[in-house]
Amino acid sequence: MSASESVTVDSDAYWPTDVDEEEAIVTNWFVKPGTQVREGDLLGEIQVEKVAIEVTATTAGEVTALLVDEDAAFEQGEPLLTIAPRADE
């Protein structure tokens, strides 16, 4: 695994287009710092206006930090987590 820089996963990418609400909560994380993930793996769930949305990995790599706690609120556009990409997949 390379020690490449972590990429930030932005909540904007998962925001539904048909809501005005700008706040959401993290309902569940399924990974922790150190978890190895594949592209497309389920990382967590956020909830916007009572609708659950899956947060999936856009890149393979190692989760380096969760930036919002479980059950905590965040604003649209806030970063959710960071992943150190893995080049071998």
Added chain:
Amino acid sequence: MSQQDVAERELTMSRAMTDAIAHEMRADEDVFYMGEDVADYGGIFDSTQGLLDEFGRDRIMDVPISETAYVGAAVGAAMEGMRPIAELMFVDFFGVGMDQIYNFMAKNTYMSGGEVSVPMVLTAGVGGTYNDAAQHSQTLYGTFAHLPGMKVVVPSTAYDAKGLMHNAIRDNDPVVYLFHKRLMGIGWMPAPDGPKTPVPDDPYVLPFGEADVKREGSDVTIVTLGLHVHRALTAAEQLATDGISAEVVDLRSLVPLDTETVLDSVRKTGNLLVVDEDYRSYGVTSEVIARVAEHDPSLATSIDRLAVPDVPIPYAREMEDEVIPDATDIVGSIESMDL
């Protein structure tokens, strides 16, 4: 990916359940799911989230509000060789379909002299702690476990939920699978820490009748199930700071009941507290204590139980919190026992 990487993945209990259901539905086209709001809504407690997209309306079926009709249909389909899963949205609604559940689902194999099997699963959301009042907050563990003819399963973690669901669907006899709403991992009803666990991708079966020691201890045995496994673990954590070592036994299934694991634990610790979210009288607490007593009345120095007093579960938060045992109640009970 190595095996270790795959096992890192954690799931909520609801996702672990649907993982098992989806696997069984892919493997066997006779498996299907019926219930109220299980299709488009995905189950009001996320018990069928995502299944409609993969399996369509012929196999993930919303039903009219008639428990008699659709539980009866499930019994009939099962007798004809299909493997239905029928869901009671709230276990509290069992009464309106009770004839089908108790006189047909549970007894048809017996009444036919073993000529027919009823390989179905009856799932139901159970439990309180979220102020839904007396008709939507019961567990009714003891009610189902009391009536012969049904296996009764109560998972407390995602790992257990998946393995028990695989076993329930594959079982050739009726299984009642009671999932606690508070453990599912729903956004509006946050679960305690604990039910979300690593869950392997591959299917695996957990046999019924095997209790699981969720925490080892030497001074007192806490026997419990469902949500209260986690409350007992919290209590054990607190007791440890006072120098009391509590063992937590998760029954996982009520029928069959793993008496041996309970006896082994009580033999080791010499003391027993049974904790239940069902009513106190004629229930799980009395059954577990009776099993210990009839095996050897001298096995335990001290025995106690904690359960919902024999009252309807109140709506008001303060009152509901008062009647449903919590970690503080468990600590208090143990501290007042003569260990």
